[in-house]
Amino acid sequence: GAVVSQHPSWVICKSGTSVKIECRSLDFQATTMFWYRQFPKQSLMLMATSNEGSKATYEQGVEKDKFLINHASLTLSTLTVTSAHPEDSSFYICSARDRIERVYNEQFFGPGTRLTVL
Amino acid sequence: QKEVEQNSGPLSVPEGAIASLNCTYSDRGSQSFFWYRQYSGKSPELIMFIYSNGDKEDGRFTAQLNKASQYVSLLIRDSQPSDSATYLCAPVNQGGKLIFGQGTELSVKP
Numbered sequence: 001g002a003v004v005s006q007h008p009s010w011v012i013c014k015s016g017t018s019v020k021i022e023c024r025s026l027d028f029q030a031t032t033m034f035w036y037r038q039f040p041k042q043s044l045m046l047m048a049t050s051n052e053g054s055k056a057t058y059e060q061g062v063e064k065d066k067f068l069i070n071h072a073s074l075t076l077s078t079l080t081v082t083s084a085h086p087e088d089s090s091f092y093i094c095s096a097r098d099r100i101e102r103v104y105n106e107q108f109f110g111p112g113t114r115l116t117v118l
Numbered sequence: 119q120k121e122v123e124q125n126s127g128p129l130s131v132p133e134g135a136i137a138s139l140n141c142t143y144s145d146r147g148s149q150s151f152f153w154y155r156q157y158s159g160k161s162p163e164l165i166m167f168i169y170s171n172g173d174k175e176d177g178r179f180t181a182q183l184n185k186a187s188q189y190v191s192l193l194i195r196d197s198q199p200s201d202s203a204t205y206l207c208a209p210v211n212q213g214g215k216l217i218f219g220q221g222t223e224l225s226v227k228p
Contacts (some may be wrong), residue, residue, distance in 0.1 A: 049215065
């Protein structure tokens with residue numbers, strides 16, 4: 001149980017285009033999903049917290065107009081990188097927290113999406 | 119001071135040895151602590167979590183927590199080459215968010 005999927009697993013796009021990444025919880029409901037970014041040889045950095053039915057909360061320094069997050073259902077959150085540039089190339093990872101299991105705040109991670117902007 | 123600090127790597131141990139990974143954290147309000155393993159190019163996978171002071175064992179892995187010292191560690195017994203990966207320590211802060219350390223790269227030599 002507790003499986004999270006991401007789609008696509010990798011994407012290559014031209015500079016200036018927008019890219020949408022989907023994150024789905026397959027066998028549980030997630031009121032909260034998280035989006036992380038990881039550059040080579042660095043740790044995961046939290047970008048934003050996505051709550052079902054409400055606006056996402058962005059971490060300091062993350063442009064909310066550039067990284068659009070939508071959490072329209074209990075099993076789906078999307079991250080859209082708008083007007084992508086080469087510096088946005090990174091490994092984007094989502095995680096989800098079970099709506100029911102909240103005691104330890106465990107997060108289940110998706111497999112990640114590798115974005116390359118040319 | 120960083121929120122989460124892990125011992126700098128890479129850490130190299132021979133096959134069959136014990137690998138010791140250390141982590142200190144700054145948020146005294148943290149109650150849950152997670153250890154993740156991340157292979158190159160992959161997303162983190164949960165090894166174990168701990169929330170009470172003391173030791174917690176799961177197979178070859180033992181997590182140790184000392185909240186007074188703001189210290190958490192992970193011991194890997196009988197290390198295998200397949201354990202070679204980056205290990206991430208992640209306390210949960212008072213806002214319910216995972217705060218990741220920079221990771222310790224472990225290399226287990228056959």
